[in-house]
Amino acid sequence: MPRKADPLPQAAPKPVPPIGVKVSTDMERRSYGIRARARWTDPISKRRVTRSEIVPDEAAAHAFFDQLRTSSSKGMDVSMTLLEFVTSIGQRWARGLDPTSTADNYGIGLRLRVLPALGHLPVSQITAGIIDRTIDEWETRHGASTIKNTIAPLVRILDEAVRDGMLTTNPAKNRAKRSLNRNAFREQSAEDASPRAHAIPDLATLNKLAGACAEVHQSYSDFVMLAALLAARSSEVSGLQAGDVRFDKNIVIISRQTFPGKGGLITKATKNRKERRVPILDPLRPVLERLTEGKEPENRLLVGPKGGVLTTATVRDATNWDELVAKLDLPNLTRHGLRHTGATWMADAGVPLHVLQDILGHASIETTRGYLHPDDRHLASAAEQANAFLRKSGRPASKQPASRRTTARGL
Template sequence: MQPTPDAAREWIDTVRASAARGIGPATSNQTLAEYGNAHMQLARRGLEPKTTGPYLAGWRLRVIPALGHLPVTMVTNGAVDRTVYAWIADGEGRSTVKNSLAILVRVMEQALRDGLITVNPARVKGWQRQYQLAEDELDNPRALALRDWNALEQLAAALVARSHEQYTGWGDVVTFAACTAARIGEVSGARVRDIDRRNWIWTVRRQTTPSPGGLADKNTKGKVARRVPLIEEIRPMIARRLLMVGDNPDARLFTGPRGGRITTAVLRDATHWDELVRALGYKHLRRHDLRHTGLTWLADAGVPCTSCGRSPDTAPCRPPSATSTPTCRASSVPDGTSAPTSPGSVHLPRHRRPCPQPSGGCRKCTIHISGAVILVPSKTTADLRLFLSNRPHVVPRY
């Protein structure tokens, strides 16, 4: 029953318009909960299995209690807007609100395709501005990254000491993630064949992430493989791990103490991460902040921020250019500096010798990545044991 005659006439006109499009009164008067539950399979098509769970939780726990009693045709932009801001006022996190709103958008988009509505009212904007950044992040974005190489070594050693039977693999994972600005899932997905032992380049092709039914290997977040240079400080560790896993090209470079796959939750629990980082004075530090550390070191070394975001992160809007992907060709030193430096070199131990060709013309010892120059050895011996026992200098031996 409608509250006023005008509302009743408007409702009759709406029903007639729907009937003219072949939509019966029962369908046009369905509540949002009824319609969404009936058409959820269509609404969530194309979603990855990992995303389906959080979306359905948002639908069940937030969308239905707030808007499920309304007919689909009466879900307005104002109703959705007030609901979203009520979720924020209740203390729901940004990801929780985003997932709940995303599934509502999909359901209303299906209603739009079915002809029940003429515009999707769930596409609200500006709600994310209600979330304030952490105070440390506002005042100093570098507060979310480790200070330097010594701090990284201290963290890695402490994690190993705190783990069961002092498994050194946890320290290797942390060091590798910070020095390559990689996600933990990408580190877990690294295989022997992804490592170029001659030029010390890691080709990131996959990530290992939790999915319904267990862990699964999937594409990188940007759906595009990328090449990451491996700085000199971590090459002995990588060589040691390559020796440990043997000659199987599909073997994982990093695994747990019993050979299992690594996730951020496994790393947290095995090393008592939360307790340990608080004891070290890094109460803000999450596993993903190892990636922030690598990106911060790149920026401090002079790599443009746009290149830091393009090369290690999601796929660019256009195919990657030669300047955004590491290559093993000669390159000149930016701004005519006397000696090339590695990304993040301002945070690394200063024990490297200058290149004998300071002009940057040394074709054998430089890698170009978006304006920064990385030094690599001219060649790598086939026997990694020899490499470990006799570390090559940063410049080639002439």
């Protein structure tokens, strides 16, 4: 049984006097400072509530009382820490997220990174600079995707703080973009940062990789071929059923994904919730014919050595993926790089951009455009035109006949 996700840490917010309730205050000098105390009666429970703090002087005591009055007008403690605020809003920050995947990943980022780093800080004191310095530290230990899934819940939580009047603006806005731009590819050229850079160069190399995986088990080889030649995500390969293969139309329909989640495996619609139709390429046809033989339409197309679902983690661990691809001189190849491979090959084959967008399921055509091969021919043409202009403008002016010059002066 999968281990149940650990709950978020909790910190109960400090009491705040309700609006309109009479608050009595007093100060008492002590050897280590001044005890500033505020007391009021809860209108519902009729219990006497006390809140006190030790402060260095009377000015700080009055500031404490003013802060309580402000908190009372806002309905929450304006001095609460990020951890206390997260506790007070519960799951409000996760509204609208898919609870089976996105919310789960964001919750992990919140629990493992955001709250340990920033949970002790008062929300009102969290600035863009503090967040940037925290991201700098995360960048030394985590990849861009992990950082994105860490910053995203922080952005949502601080959005709630803005709505509650604790902040005027959200200091975490645009921090994820800053991280991806400066961390993931900051030392790479534009060409190296392209998804093309993560693709396998040719079919021979793909077959070599598939053969190496087959030495462990044939299912891992099939996983590689399906992901690359369908330009599919690993979870989409896991979700394929035999009935998704339509030999009569020469297509494979990708309409679902399967991946590990809370409580076990989760099967749901694809990332953009739209089914995709991918053409069957010739090198993949024998694989599909073998995998569909004798299966009912609802049967899984691909299963592991023990009949279970293959996930990207399963393939990684079973094949010793990092070591395997390094031996094939593909040290940076990931399982997702197989999807980049198919997309790059189709782009190089001249598949129209809008068709490739449909095959890949991209919401934006600009994402698809990243798979196009850089074409610098227009730059060469521009250079020829500019050079012709410079040659022409650099020639000395031709001398006019004397009679023409005289006539011109006479005019």
